[in-house]
Amino acid sequence: MTTLVWFRDDLRLADHPALRAALERDEPVVGVYVLDEESDGVRPLGGAARWWLHHSLASLGERMTDRGSTLVLRRGRAAEVVPRLVAEAGASAVLWSRRYGGPEREIDTAVKSALRDDGVEARSFAGSLLFEPWTIRTGAGRPYGVYTPFWRACLAMPEPRDPLPEPRSLPGPSRRPASDALDDWGLLPAGPDWADGLRETWEPGEPAARRRLQEFLSEDVADYGRARDEPASGVTSALSPRLRWGEVSPFTVWHAAIDSGADVGGFLSEIGWREFAWHTLFHHPDLHTMNLDRRYDAFPWPPLDTDALHAWEGGRTGIPLVDAGMRELWRTGAMHNRVRMVVASFLVKNLLIDWRQGEQWFWDTLVDADAASNPFNWQWVAGSGADAAPYFRVFNPELQAKKFDPHGEYVRRWAPDHADGEGPAPIVDLLSSRRRALDAYDAVRRRG
Template sequence: MPHPSIVWFRDDLRLADNPALRAAIERDEPVIGLYVLDEESEGIRPLGGAARWWLHGSLRSLGERLREKGGQLVLRRGPSARVVTEVVKDAGASAVFWNRRYGGAEREIDAQLKTALREDGIEVASFAASLLFEPWTVQTGSGTPYSVFTPFWRACRALPAPRAPLPEPREVDGGSAKVASDDLDDWQLLPTEPDWAAGLREAWEPGEPAARARLREFLREDLDDYARTRNEPAAGVTSQLSPRLRWGELSPHTVWHDTIEADGAAGRFLSEIGWREFAAHTLFYHPDLATKNLHREFDAFPWPRLKPSHLEAWQQGRTGIPLVDAGMRELWRTGVMHNRVRMVTASFLIKNLLIDWRLGEQWFWDTLVDADGASNPFNWQWVAGSGADAAPYFRIFNPELQAKKFDPRGEYIARWAPEYRADTAEEPPEPIVDLGESRKAALDGYEAVKRASRS
C-alpha cells in the first residue's frame, strides 16, 4: 500500500520552481497538496481583506492546475500543527515537505511540527524557495545582520549566484486515496456584503499562469524603460510582480534568472528584488517588526492624541492633498499603489498628520493584495525613520513637490482624483492640515527622539 507524501503549500502557490513539490515527486509515492488557512495559531497575523481576495483566486488556480496534472489540493482550516498532523494520519502519509517561512511565529510552528512528526517516524524536510539568499548566510564580518541596504546587497552579490529555477513537473501522481477537503467557497474569503472587490477583479487575475505571463510581458515591454521611468506613477512602467512574489506564484529565482537572460544589465530592477530580500532578512532577526520600532529611541516620539477624522480622511483619499488622495484611491480600487506614491502617502500620515506609523501599516495590511509580513512593516518603518537603513528621520516628503517632479502633467492625479483637474467644475476638498506647520511639528517631535538617543 502506498504511503503518500504531503506538500504543505504556504506562500508558494505554484508548481514551477517548487523544491518541496519536487522532493515529494521524487519519492515515487502519491503526492497530496495541502493548504491550511491558519487564523488561530499564536502569533499568526490574520490576512487582510484584499489579501484574502487574492488568496481565493490563487488557491483556485493552484487546485485546478494540480488536478490537470493528476494531483489534488486538500484545503483545511485551523491551527497548522494540528491540521497537518491530522492530514498525515488521514492520508497514511510517510513524509511531509514544505518551503521555509521567515516570520518568528511561523518558524516556531514549523520547528515544533518538524520535531513532532519526526518523533512519529515521518520524514520531514524544508527547502529554500522564497528568498534568493537564506538570512543566516548574509552577515557582517562580525557575524551580525546588516542594517544598511547597500552593504547588504553587496554581500549578497558576492555569494554564489542564486540557483537556477526548477522546471514545472509534467505530472503529479495524486494516488487513489481521497482525503477530505474543505470547499474553498465555504471559507468566505471573497467580500459579499458589500462586494468591494470590483476594482480588484478588473486589475488582477491571481494564479501562476497569469503571473508567468506578466513576467514575460514586463521583461519584453517595460524593462528597458524601468530605470528611467519607474518613479513616474502615470507611466505604468512597474513590474506588477509584488503580489505574485508575495503569494509565491513566481519564485524570486525565476524572476532573477529570467531578468538576467532578458537583460544582463538590469541592475536597477534586480536591486528591488534585493530590497525585498533585505526586508525579509530584517524580519528574520526582528520578528516584532510590525509592532515595535526597530530603533527603540523612536519610542520617545511624542505622538499627539489621534484625530480619527484625520485618519479616516487619509484612508478615504479626502485629505485635500492631490497626490495623497490619488494614491489612497488607487489603493482602494486596485489593491496596490505605485511605490513612489506609497512613500508620499506614508510620509504624509506620519509626518504631517502625526499619526503613528503602525496605524498606516495596519491599513495597508488590510487593503494591499501584496501585503507581506516583512515588506509592509519594513517599508513603513523606513519612511517613519525608525527602521533599517531608514531615510533620515527628518526627511519629510513634500507631496506638492513630489507631484510636480514625478507627475508633472497631473495625469496620475487626474485619473484617480479627478476633482483636482483644472478643467473640472467639481470643488476639491481643502487640505486638512497645513503642510508647513505640520512639518515643523514633526521636526519638533523628532527632537525628542534625538534627545532620547543621547541619553
Template sequence: MTSIVWFRDDLRLADNPALRAAVDRGEPVIGLYVLDTSEKVRPLGGAARWWLHHSLADLGERLRERGGALVLRRGRAREVVPQVVQDAAASAVFWNRRYGGPAREMDTALKARLRDDGVEVASFAASLLFEPWTVRTGSGGHYAVFTPFWRACLHLPAPRAPLPEPREIVAPQTLPRSDALDDWALLPTNPDWAGGLRETWEPGEIAAHRRLDAFLADDVDDYDRARDEPAAGVTSGLSPRMRWGELSPHQVWHAAAASGKDTERFLSEIGWREFAWHTLFHAPDLHTENLRREFDAFPWPRPHPAALHAWQHGRTGIALVDAGMRELWHTGVMHNRVRMVAASFLIKNLLIDWRRGEEWFWDTLVDADEAANPFNWQWVAGSGADAAPYFRIFNPETQAQKFDPQHRYIDRWAPDWADVPPLVDLGDTRRAALAAYDEVKRSRA
C-alpha cells in the same frame, strides 16, 4: 505510502523544491493548504484574502490537470497538519521555509513532532534568493543598511537555477477530507468591494509568468528612467505574484539575466525585498515594535480618527496623497513613489503613528506581506533599518510637480482634487513633525 506537500506562500508548481522532492520520492502526492487560525498568526487583510481565493483555485486546477489534488483545511496548523498526515497515512511531509518568528517556531515544533511519529520531514529554500543566516557582516552580525547588504549578497554564489514543474503528479486513490474553498468566505460579498481588483488582476501561476514575460520584453527598458513616474506604467506588477509565491525570486532573477536587458536597477528592488525579509528574520515583531528603539520616545499626539479616516479614503485635499489612496482602494496596490509620499504625509504631517498606516495597508494591499509592509513603513517613519532620516519629509506638492507634472496620475484617481480643502497646512505640520522628532533626539542625548 503518501507524501504531503504543505503549500504556504508558494502557490506554484514550477520551481517548487518541496513539490519536486515529493514527486521524486515516487509515491502518491497530496497538496495541502491550511488556512491557519493559530493565535500567533496575523489574520490576512481583505485584499489578501481575495487574492488567496483565486490563487488557490488556480493551484488546485493545475494540480488536477497533472493528476494531483489539493486538500484544504482551516484550523490551527500545528494540529491540522498532523491530522492530515494521520488521515492520509502519509510517510513524508515536505514544505518550503518561512522566515517570520512565529512561523519558524511552528515549523520547528511540527518537524520534531512528525519525526517523533516516524514521518520523514524536509524543508527547502524557495522564497528568498539568499537564506538570512548566509548573509553576515564581517563581525558575524546582520546588516542594517541596504547597500552593503546587497553588495554582500552579490558576492555570494549566484542564485540556483529554477526547477521545472512536474509533468505528472500522482494522487492517492483515496484523499483526506477537504474543505470547499467557497466555504472559507475569502471573497467580499456584502458589500462586494472587489470590482476594481477583478478589473486589475488575474491571480495564478500562468498569469504571473505572462506578466513577467511582458515586463522583461517591454517595460523594463524604461524602468530605470521612469519608475518614479506614477502615470508612466512601467512598474513590474510582480509584487503580489511574489508575495503569494506564484513566481519565485529565482525565476525572476534568471529570467531577468536571460533577457539581455539592463536589469540591474530592477534586480536591486528584488534585493530590497530580500533585505526586508532578512530584517524580519532578526526582528520578528517588526509590525508592532520600532526597530530603532529610541523611537519609542516619539511623542505621538492623541489619535485623530477623522484625520485618519480622511487619509484612508483619499479625502485629505492633498492631490497626490488622495490619488494614491484611491488607487489603493480600487486596485489593491499603489505606485511605490506615491506609497512613500502617502506614508510620509500620515506620519509627518498628520502625526499619526506609522502602525495605523501599516494596518490599513495590510488590509488593502494585495501584495502586503509580513516583511515588506512594516519594513517600508518603518523606513519612512525613520524607525527602521536603513531608515530615511527623521528630517526627510516628503512634500507631496513638490513630489507631484516632479513626478506627475501633467497631473495625469492625479486626474485619473482624484479628478475632484481641487474641490477638496486641504486637511492641514503642509508647512505648519512639517515644523510640528520636526519639533516632535527633536524630542527623540534629546532622549538619546
C-alpha cells in the same frame, strides 16, 4: 504511502523544491493548504489579501487536478491539522518551503518535531528567498542594518540556483483525503462586494504571474530605470503580489531578468530590497509592532486624530497626490511605490499619526502586503527602521507631484475632482505640519 507537500506562500508548481523532492520519492503526492488563523502570533490576513488567496488557491487546485493530483484544503491550527492529515492520508513524509517570520517558524518547528516523533519524514526547503537570512552576515557576524552593504554581500555570494522545471504530471493517490470547499472559507468579500476594482486589475495564479514576468521583461524593463518613479507611466513590474504569494519564485525572476539581455540592475536591486526586508524580519520578528530603533518608543505621538486618519484612508485629505494614491489603493489593492512613500510620509510626519496605524491599513487593503515588506517599509518612512529615511526627510506631496506627475495624469485618473479644482480643502498645512514633525523628531534625538 503518500507524500504531502504543504503549500503556504508558494502557490506554484514551477521552481518548487519541496514539490520536486516529493516527486523524487516515487510515491503519490498530495498538496495541502492550511488556513491557520488560530495559532499564537499568526496575523490574520487583510481583506485584499484574502481575495487574492482565494483565487490563487483556486488556480493552484485546478492545475494540480489537471496534472493528476489534488490540493486538500483544511482550516485550523497547523500543528494539529497537519499531523491529523498525515494519519488520514497514510503519509510517509511532509515537505514544505521554509518561512521566516517568528510565529511561522515556531509553528513549523512544532510540526516538524511532532512528525519526526511519529516516524514521519519532515523536511523544509529554500524556495522563497534568494539568500536565506542567516547566510548573510557582517564581518562581525551580525545581521545587516543598512541596505547597500547587505546587497553587496548578497551579490558576492554564489549566483542563485537555476529554477526548477514545472512537473508535467503529478502522481495522485488512489484515495483522496477529504477537503474543505474553498467557497466555505469566506475569503471573498460579501455584503458589500467591494472587489470590482481588484477583479478589473488583477488575475491571480501562476500562469498569469509567468505571463506578467515575460511581458515586463519584453515590453517595460527597458524604460524601468527612467520611468519607474512616474506613477502615470505604468512602468512597473506588477510582480509584488505574485512574489508575495509565491506564484513565481525569486529564482525564476532573477534568471529571467538576467537572460533578457536588458539592463536589469535597478530592477534586481528592488528584489534585493525585498530580501533585505525579510532579512530584517527574521532577526526582528516583532517588526510590525515595535520600533526597530527603540529610541522612537519615546516619540511624542499626539492623541489619535480619528477624523484625520479616516480622511487619509478615504483619500479625502485635500492633498491631490495623497488622495489619488489612497483612492488607487482602495480601488485596485495596490499603489505605485513612489506614491506609497508620499502617502506614508504624509500620515506619519504631516498628520503625526503613528506609523502602525498606516501599516495596519495597508495590511488590510494591499494585495501584496506581507509580514516583512509592509512594516519594514513603513518603519523606513517613519525613520525608526533599518537604513531608515533620515528623520528630517519629509516628502512634500506637492513637490513630488511636480517632479513625478508633472502633467497631472496620475492625479487626473484617480482624483479627478482635484484635477478639476473641486477637491476637498487640505486638512493640514504642509509647511507648518512639517515644522511640527521636525520639532517632535528633534525631541526624540535629544533624548537619545
